[in-house]
Amino acid sequence: MFIQLEALLGGAIERIPLDYEFDFSAEEFGGVFPFTTPVILKGEIRNTAGIVTIEAKAQFSMEVTCDRCAEDIRPEFTVDIEHGLVASLNHEDNDDYILVEDMKLDVEQLTLEDIYLALPGKFLCKEDCKGLCSECGANLNESSCDCKKPIDPRWAALFD
Ligand SMILES: [Zn+2]
Ligand SMILES: [Zn+2]
Known part of the structure; x- marks a missing residue:
């Protein structure tokens, strides 16, 4: 999903609105394919006195399992997609700047990369x-069992 930035980078237009749905259902994360519903991207790319920036939010939910109790959960996320965009990297040796080659931005790839960077390493059904x-394998959120007192979950978190 490429967006042509020639008119924006050249100053002919000031903004390009972003309103997309991306299908990431074929994208793997942690051994599963958790993006079962579309990722919604909304925001804009704008040129403010020669400074070109993308400011958008990606909203989505994921189908994953709790890392402690293995319950199926569907956490929701909003990830900020915010970068400066430049046509050449002359003086900007800053990670926040993205080099736009051939005046085209692959906004779908950028969204996926930012999502992967923002996701937590673990998912919990609740804190x-x-x-x-x-x-005995009992779900201790739902019932207690007669086994010896389990380790405090705050300590268990250090070992799993
Ligand atoms: Zn859980
Ligand atoms: Zn037990």
Whole structure:
């Protein structure tokens, strides 16, 4: 999904609105394909006195499992897509700038990269998920069991 930036970079227009739905269902993350619904991208690319920036938000949910209790969950995320865009990297040796080659920006690829950078390494159904009993496998959020007292989940988090 390339966006032509020639008119914007040249100053002929000041803004390009962004309103897209991207299908990332074929994209793998952590061994699964969690993007089962479209990623919504809204925002704009604009030229403010020669400074070209993209400012957008990607909104989506993912189908994943809780890393402690293995419940299926569908957390929602909003990821900011904010960068300066330049046609050549002469003086800007800054990671926040993106080099736009041939006046074209692959906004779909940029969105996917920013999402991957922003996602947490772990998903939890809730902050204080108690997880599963290591002895009997009971979901300790739903029931207690008669096994010996489990390790405090805050300590268990250090070991899983
Ligand atoms: Zn959980
Ligand atoms: Zn148990």
